[in-house]
Amino acid sequence: GYTGANDLTLDQYSGGDYNKKFLDSRYTMNPHADAEKFVRFFNTNRQDFELSVDDKLATEAAEAYTASEDVYAWYVMTRIQRDKLMLLGGVRYEYTDVSYTSFNVVNEAEILPQKGGRNYGFLLPQLHVKYKLNEDLNLCAAITRSYARPNFSDIVPAQEININEGEGTIGNTKLKPVSATNVDVLAEKYFGTVGILSGGVFYKKLGDFIFSRN
Structure with a gap:
């Protein structure tokens, strides 16, 4: 999980390309995550992410x-x-x-x-x-x-x-x-x-x- 001091918000890594003609352009797409931005954020702030092995094993077992x-x-x-x-x-x-x-x-x-x-x-x-x-x-x-x-x-x-x-x-x-x-x-x-x-x-x-x- 994320243990950083500040909450994760979408504006930190929003953006990215999408098909503007999706559904014949009848709908406006809401903000969405840019995968590359999130990967860069993760690599820069690895110390703020913690892998809980017990949680993962318990979830999988359940x-x-x-x-x-x-x-x-x-x-x-x-x-x-x-x-x-x-x-x-x-x-x-x-x-x-x-x-x-x-x-x-x-x-x-x-x-x-x-x-x-x-x-x-x-x-x-x-x-x-x-x-x-x-x-x-x-x-x-x-x-x-x-x-x-x-x-x-x-x-x-x-x-x-x-x-x-x-x-x-x-x-x-x-x-x-x-x-x-x-x-x-x-x-x-x-x-x-x-x-x-x-x-x-x-x-x-x-x-x-x-x-x-x-």
């Missing part, structure tokens, strides 16, 4: 992780056609196995490796219905079950704790995937070679919604 995810799926489906009515139903089962490694960082001084893993399964049934009122008009409906996995960065067991500042970031290894029950109803009207007019409504119910809390 953001570093490895993760692997294996997903196994089985499904069965069937289609039934009865005159104007079509039923398409099925069920899918997904099993997910996750493993990860990360680090716990305490006060930028103590870095401890951390390993973990989890597994879970989801049963995902679905049913689609289509009724043909006439040659140009269809009514469709569907009820499905789906889910969304949390991000790796949210579930790895990494911890970055600064006791002196009373701050910390902790991954939640028990975070559950977001589950959803979806209901869709749709009408389709075909106009020959002109096109199609469709409209519909949907309902979605979420479970185990993921959120951040400070």
